[in-house]
Amino acid sequence: MARIPAPVAAVRSAVSRGLADLPAGALVLVACSGGADSLALAAAAHFVLGRRGAAGRVGLVTVDHGLQEGSERRARSVAAWARDAGFDPVRVSAVTVAGLPGGPEAAARTARYQALEAAASDLGAAAVLLGHTRDDQAETVLLALARGAGPRGLSGMPRRRGVFRRPLLDVSRGDTRKACAALGLAPWEDPHNTDPAYARARVRGAALPALVAELGPAVVGNLARTAALVAADNAALDELAAEAHERARSAGGLSAAALAGLPxxxxxxxxxxxxxxxxxxxxxxxxxxxxxxxxxxxxxxxQGPVFLPAGIAVARRGSDLVRVVAAHIK
Known part of the structure; x- marks a missing residue:
């Protein structure tokens, strides 16, 4: 028996662990741009679920953001590869990014996740797999540090949120590329990944390599590990906060006295x-x-009221924090 190349085995093992809890017959969709990470993920998911026979169903969704010349052709190419490889169902989701809030990266991300959620709902999928790797997680932590995002930002990307799963957060980007090469897959190189107009591209191309050069290659894994540790702390603190929130409720809003006694x-x-x-x-x-x-x-x-996004105003009235009607504030 031929030995499976280590990078291929690493990706397959990660996917197998990430899907272990799904019931037999559950449909899994892979979000695939055609890049190395998502292409290696798709091939691994197809292999892992294929070994389960009729109990494993795997489809693929590729999103056309319409931001680059030839994006429609690229999306059709990914879909054609998926159909030939035996994915079913296969969907191309075209989205409109213009008009969405945030910069280009944020707007494209919003449109992409909306399209993936819609596909999962329409097709009855139990999970949508995303190809983010350990390197992506390290970049996310660095960006969060630079933006002063605090613990929530430092926890990075969650392994699971809703229908989405990220099984490759312990797999390096280098291994996904090697896995593609070993399997004879030709990844698409997204020019946005090297465009210095984007903050993540600058972190990927300059900031993180500089840290690796000065501190050693372990820095990537250490940053990703930091995200996992902070995420665990956040989960515990959020649970305590949920309980404290209920205790602090008052007839008007929240009790200032109850809040003052909290860490x-x-x-x-x-x-x-x-x-x-x-x-x-x-x-x-x-x-x-x-x-x-x-x-x-x-x-x-x-002091006067605090104004929150969406035109919400909060003021202190006696011993409570309450929502007030902005138009009635003098």
């Missing part, structure tokens, strides 16, 4: 949860908003 790490999470509950969108809710809410508790001296 700062828990209180901030409670205030963040409450702001989201009031309708503040998570993507627009920033550190300064939560800090201003916190000041109504810890530095109360009669």
């Amino acid at each position: 700062a790490a828990i209180r901030g999470r409670v205030l963040h949860r409450w702001a989201r509950e009031l309708g503040a969108p998570g993507g627009a809710l920033a550190y300064r908003h939560v800090s201003a809410l916190d000041a109504l508790v810890t530095d109360w001296h009669g």
Whole structure:
């Protein structure tokens, strides 16, 4: 029996672990751009689920963002490869990025995830696999550090969220490329990955290599490990915050006295949860908003209301934090 190349085995093992809990017959979709990471992921998922016979079903979705010349042709090519390889169903999802909030990267990401969620819903998929690797996780941590994102940002990309799964977060980008080469697959090279106009491309092309050069190759794995450790801490703190949130509820909103007795790490999470509950969108809710809410508790001296995204206003009324109608504020 021919020996399986180590990179191929690494990707397959990661996918097998990532799908181990799915029931027999569950449909799994692979999000595939045609790049090395998602192409190696797709090949591994097809192999792993194929070994389960009728109990393993695997399809593929490729998203055409329409941002590059020839993107439609590229998407059709990925879909044709998938059909020839035996993926079923195969879907090409064309999206419109213009008009979505955030910069080009954020807008494309929003459109892509919306398309993938829609495909999963339409097709009844139990999971959508994403090809993010250990290197992607390290880049995410560096970007979070640069932006002052705090623990939530430093926890990086979750292994699972909703229908999405990232089974390759312990696999290097180098191994996905080697796996493609070993399997005779020709990945597409996305020019955006090397375009210095994008922050992630600058981290990938310059910042992270500089750290590796100065601190050694282990820095990539160490950054990814940091994300996993912080994510575990966040999960525990979020659970405590959920309990504290319920205890702090009052007839009008939240009890300032109950909030004041909480550790700062828990209180901030409670205030963040409450702001989201009031309708503040998570993507627009920033550190300064939560800090201003916190000041109504810890530095109360009669100051005016705090204005949150989506036109939400919060004020202190007696011993409570309450939502107020902005138009009635004098």
